[in-house]
Amino acid sequence: MILDLIDDRRTVTRYAALLAASAVIRAGAMLSLVPLLSALFSGGAALPWIATLAVLVAAGWVLDHRVADAGFTIGFQLLGGLEQRLVDRLRRTPLGWFTAERKGEGRRALTSSGRELCQAIAWLVTPAANALLTPALIGLGLLLVAPALGLVALAAVPLLLGTLWASMRLVRAADDSYAAASAEAGQRIVELALAQRALRAAGRAGTEGTAIGRALARQRTAALRLVGYGVPGQLMFGLATQAVLLGLAATAVLSELTAPEVVGLVIVAVRFIEPFTTLAELSPALQNLRGTLARVRALLGAPVLDGSVLAPDPGAPALELRDVRFGYEPGPATIDGVSFTVERGTTTAVVGPSGAGKSTLLALIARFHEVDAGAIRVGGHDVRDYDPAALMAQLGIVFQDVYLFEASLLDNVRLGHARASDEQVRAAASAARLDELVERLPDGWETRVGERGATLSGGERQRVSIARALLKDAPVLLLDEATAALDTGNERAVVGALEAGGKERATLIIAHRLSTIARADRIVFLEGGRVVESGTMAELLAQEGRFAAYWRQREQAAGWTLTEVPVAE
Template structure:
């Protein structure tokens, strides 16, 4: 477990962890040695001159005081190291997540990451603060006591030494029997977390369907799965707990019988036997606590293993010698991408000169959004090359690539802060005048003027305090402030009312001015003035050209256009 922990934390944290472990080891040994002084103390007290016990009592008091100081220092070190490690792991956790490809974030992993990022990291880091000390004490203190027993009477010590591997085997077997149950419970917990998130996100749909008071079947099944897994985990733990308790008690009884036999035979005195039995009893307490400690360690080990797997997940590789784009041109060269067992983008080649406007249209699921995501390097292609400014996006470091792109999607996500904070995400170092200018260009100033707190209005989680059109204007203002040479637009007006659509269109026009633009739209009147139109079907470009050329061709685009005109003609 310590090796896994150090692998996760990195070598920079190895020294404080090892120092803490060494301090805890010393503390456990000193604790065992302090019990050794009980033998001469009891021997003197039950002998002819009880006053001879005073030096031993003083030594015992000094040793216990030394143990108390060591215990305080080891516990303090454990808490300090754990706090430092917790801070480090949370930072590494967040830094690693933002470098993973978006394709890694499946619905199931949403729950897994949610659980791992909260109680998972806390549970894993609790090893140093709460578990390592008691575990070290439970293992080393009894072994130290056995060594002391060997020094006083080799027969009693040997009998106690024989018990040690028996207890270890029982503990290992019981732990092994519980591993599968613990893993299942952890898996069920991840699934339930994902279902809870899904249940909350599905509230609008459930309420619209009049089912808000019904039990959500998949969530109910997930919670039932947790209950069954917890029951199986408890049942599997019971034999190990009983076996360990019986083993420890049986060993103590055997030592008692052996000691009585030696006393009757005159081989040792009653005082020595009493002292050795006191030592044996002190061995029993930490050994019996091993079951509880081992259960907590298994849970922490599970979280450590999950963290290890997460950190071992390869992020999108970064170039060793980054290149810089020369202009705002975009090129897809024989690009192929497979995802979820199917080909999403199939041998797409497309060249967009700097400053041109290209519209991508097609049926739902044709791969339009994925094409834009490849440009932003949300995924890496399986074959082919995506270039920005003549440079493979894989040869551009992430920060430089993101400076080249302004992205406005249909589903706008705003962080739970003020409007100004969300606009400033486009360029945090922008001055107040630049922020206000971007808001005016996106017609966001109209929204701000009618809000009671103006720029300081809290948008709520995911922007829930604003309407869809208002959130879209914040997104456009953010993109305008970003001032990138390439603009990616994905269905930015498809769900807006006419008033907001007009306002957003005005903002979009300002955003597109003088920039390279790739846009996706189902409302074809928004793309008719594009310099070039590409029709995508099943991940392939089936036709391309200007609006007039495609209409004359009479192909798929013309069919889409005629269908779009039909409702208007009927009206």
Template sequence: MIRTLLRVLGPEYAQAMRRTVVLMTVTAMAEGLSYALLVPVLRELFGSTPDDAVPWLIAFGAAVAVYAVLRYVSDLSGMRVGTKMLHGMYYRLGEHLARLPIGWYNSGRVGEVSVMAGRGLLRAMGVSAHLLAPFISALVTPLTIVAVMIAFNWQLGVAALIAAPVVAAIQKWTARSMADADADRHERDKEASDRVIEFLRAQPVLRAGGRTGERFELLDDSLQEVQRSSRRTVLAMLPGAVGLTVAVQVAFTAVLALGTSLALGGSIGAAEVLTILVLAARCADPLLSLSDIGAGLRGAQSELERLDKVLSTAPLPEPREPVRPVDHDLAFESVTFRHGDRTVFDEVSFSVPQGQRLAVVGLSGAGKSTLLQLLARFYDVDSGAVRVGGVDVREIDTEVLMAQIAIVFQDVHLFDGTIEENVRLGRPDADDADVRAAATAARLDEVIERLPGGWEANVGEGGALLSGGERQRVSIARALLKNVPIVLLDEVTSALDPVNETAVHEGIERLTAGRTVVMVAHRMRTVRRADRVLFLEGGHIGEEGSHDELLARNGRYADFWNISMAPAVSD
């Protein structure tokens, strides 16, 4: 487990963790060695001259004082390292998650990351603060005491030492039997987290269906599975705990019987037998605590392995010698891209000259949004190249690439904060005049005027306190404030009412003026303003040209256009 912990921590914290482990080991050895002084103390007390025990008592007191200081220092070191590690690991995990390909975030990742970033990370990083010192003490202190016993009487020492492999075997067997239970518990926890999130998101549907008073069966079932999994975990742990207790008690009884036999045979005196029993009792106490400590360590080990798996997931590689593009034209060159078992693009090529607009249309699932994501390098292509300004995006530093691109998604996510804070995400160092100008250009000022609090109005988690059109205006204002040469638009008006659609279109016109634009079009009216149109079909470009050219060909695009515009014509 220590190796996994050090690997997860990385070089920044690994050295401090090693020092803490060494300090805790020395502390545990000091505790065991201090008990060695009980041998001469008890021997003198039960001898003919009890006063001779005074110097040994003083030495024993000094040894205990040294141990107490070491224990304080080691525990304090463990707490400090644990606190720093927890703080650092939150940042490391967050930065790593931000660099992982978007494809990594499938539907099952939400609950997994939620559990990992909450209880999982606390449990894993709490090892050094709460579990490591007791665990090391439970192993090293008894072994040190046994070494003292062997030095004092090899027969009794060997008898005590026989318990070590038995205890180790029980711990290994328990860990193996608990592994499946722990994995099952993790899966149930993740499933329950997913169901809780689903239950919260499903409230509008449940209420619209008049089911607010009913139990949500999926959530109920998942919580019952968590309860059953917890019961299985306890039952799996019980045999190991009982076995450990029995093994330690049998070993203690064996040492007691052997000591009694040796005393009756005259090999050792009563004082020596009493000393051995005291030392054996000191061995038994920490060994018995291994059951509880082991359960905590196994849980932490499972979380560490899951954390290590996530941190070992390779992010998109950064170029060793990054190239900064000068121009802002875009191009796909023989791009092939697969998502799982599905080929989304197969040898696709096209270009967008600097300052022009490209509209991308096609049936659902044709890869329109994926095309935008490849341009922004949310994924890397399997073959071919995506170029910005003639430079392969894989050769551009990620921060430099994203500084050239503004993206307005169909589903806008706003952070729980004020409108101004969300707009300033586009350019945090912008002055107030630029922020206000961007809001006016996006017609966000109309929203701000009617909201209580104005610029300080809170948008709620995910922007829940704003309508879809209002969230889009915030997103457009954010992109306007960023003021970059390339704009990617993903069906931004597909679900807006006419008033908001008009306002958003005006904001988009200001946003795209003079810039290189790629827009995924859902409402076909927006296609007319594009310089060129791509019609995606079956992983290929079915047709390409201007809107009027494609209509004149009377091909697949013309059919798609006629079907899309039919409701508008009938109205």
């Protein structure tokens, strides 16, 4: 499984050949003890056998060195290329594939897999392969020296391997359970760290009776089960090795051999057992390696978004949705037959109650999820036909939940266009009202914003995100409550900047604020995943339908005030 991850097949072939040769030399060195001891005890010519043993030992040292060198070469190839392969795969994987469990597995794979597999070649794969090959080769060699003993040895190989496999199988289920419990505990710990403000405000800073408390309890239970399941397997394997050793010794004694030959064969029998003991000692690490490989293979087998680098059709609508249907698994349809068009140079506002599917609609346009039916077309092409990078070049996106990196303010804005000039960055910042913030910060553009932009307010983070989108200047702009955290004055200025810079830009905005909705050229009212009404604001208000009722409700809410009510004594 590890070697299958290596693209350089010549290195793999060389490593396998050296490994096989090393096992042959090891087996030959052990078998040479039989004639050597026989010659020593009987007064025969021992020097040729001493020389043979010395040559085999020296050859074994040389081969072991070359095996280690080949193993480290493979390991460093894995270390250098595996993590990049994982990143390349994951950046083309639909976001809907990333469940909470898969996110945890991906985090573990990206942070430790390369190092673990690099070390595993030298410290696990090589000794494990030697432990498998050497006893079988010794058994074949014994057929030439003592056929009865060779038959017993060859029969013992599958017996010991089967016992070891059964022992590992007992542990495997417990190991999988422990891995799952550990992954859940890790996720809950991250969740606990991120939710500290809310938990402390609620007086729930402890773990008793909480999700993390239950996760840690499951992890402890799984750890105890893992330890307990290992004991029966160890006993079973220990009994099997002792029985095989006794059978080999008895066969050697009962064979028609000289006393020196029997002594030599008993020594060989002991050395025959040693690799299985080594394999048993390596089994916990091999189990961990199996889990690492399973994570890596699952990630490398994740679905990817294919497509071509397409140029938008100048005569086609900027954005078009045709009978789009989508539902999260498991669950009912979230988007159910949505169709509308956004022309170049126009703004369409998607309006509706919470849970109507508005944010999901934007995620489908960005191809974060694949539609179940229907089609979404950007620049005249189905989004599924675009290469992901080519599609993203057509879209500027401002999310409601802004994510900033632990870097400078300038780096976070330049994320929209890495090669933008300083003048372009300043122009985008000014349009997003970010220049006011830059003047107040201690280090200006070089001020670091903290993890997830922790040093900035919600409105300031929103401005950074809007500046990114303006700097990118994509043909289609998707805004998910982009101005929700801005005050009225800043919202008016930012929306005006978006409109002024978008003569050919199509803008689709999810909005709740009346001022933002009123500036849209077209309004799509979404409810229950369906388009209930669509048209200009004047048309929809005249219809006295769902949008008109929504508009009046929002107008009334905007006029609400808190008043003091006298309490009767």
